[in-house]
Amino acid sequence: MPVNYTEDAFNGLIIDTNTIPTDSVEFGASLTNILAYSAENNKGITWLTLPIEKSHHVGRATALGFIYHCCQAHELTLVHKNQPAQFVPFIPSHTVGAGALIKNSAGEILVVQEYGMTGYKLPGGHVEQGERIEDAVLREVLEETGIKCEFVSVLGFSNKHPYKFGKSNLYFICELRPLHNHIQILDTQEILDARWISLADFQRDAKNSAYNHELFSALFNLSGLQPQALENNKGAHKKLEIFFANHKDGLL
Structure with a gap:
């Protein structure tokens, strides 16, 4: 057999x-x-x-x-x-992913559609071992849409279990600021389409998941945790990244 x-x-x-x-x-x-x-x-x-x-x-x-x-x-x-350079996901206790909420000057959101999907979602993907969340989400957005951005903040995160290999997955949703609006999909093996769309049009499209409808609405006008460089973050226990909330008066 x-x-x-x-x-x-x-x-x-x-x-x-x-x-x-x-x-x-x-x-x-x-x-x-x-x-x-x-x-x-x-x-x-x-x-x-x-x-x-x-x-x-x-x-x-x-x-x-x-x-x-x-x-x-x-x-x-x-x-x-088959190819020595083929990426193999590592197997820790958690995997980490990052997605990006990106709004242009017209208030439109950047969304992508992967092959096999019926609707659209935030661009983003896997954070590689040793990679900063900031760097990963900027890289993923560039690969999936061709749009260069600058990092603004972490708007929120979710925890899913079980995920791949029976482990947990942490998914960070980040706010990015686009440096241009021209879409050019680089990862044509994974991404079928990428586009700018108004929040209202996204919400009207029943092919987009109910979860993403709620997610987009909840995050659309939020500000998040911003990256920090602390003077004493050094030595053997140096943190790879630090994010803090704003002071209540709006000043860091």
């Missing part, structure tokens, strides 16, 4: 753990066929999770180019990358 797999939303393959045989020769043959399909179809990452009772397959997998990704008490996950 062949080992089954599914295609994920990121052009990768996820091997069905339940179909992995006990026999190593049979497993190796199926894995070889899956990797051949992955290469022929320009897939990115192939994910393989081995339960502890099938850990004897690790040698077969690593011989075919799989590397370790993460380990839990009763299973080990390995990944295979």
Whole structure:
């Protein structure tokens, strides 16, 4: 019986753990066929999770180019990358994402539509390990829309659990100020469309999620936590980023 797999939303393959045989020769043959399909179809990452009772397959997998990704008490996950530079999400206790609320001089909001979505959302994405939230959200907006911005504040954040790999996800919503209005999508593999839209038009569009309707309305006229550079933030325990609220009189 062949080992089954599914295609994920990121052009990768996820091997069905339940179909992995006990026999190593049979497993190796199926894995070889899956990797051949992955290469022929320009897939990115192939994910393989081995339960502890099938850990004897690790040698077969690593011989075919799989590397370790993460380990839990009763299973080990390995990944295979067709391209050495292919990004593999890391596996901490939390992942971090950042989205951007960006308004132009006409009061319009910048929104994006990913492939597979029916509606629009804030531009943004994954904060890489060791990356500042400020830098990540500016980078993601540039990749998705081609618009350069400057960072203003953190308007809020959400916590989702469970998320990928059964971990939690912190999602920071940031206010950015656009330096121009011209849209040019750079990440054409992920982003189908990007546009400026009035809040009223966004809210009238039933294809946009009810959650995003509420989110956009709640944040539209807020000011948030602003980045701070503290004189004594140094040494072994230096913070990567610090955000403070404004004083009640409006002065920092």
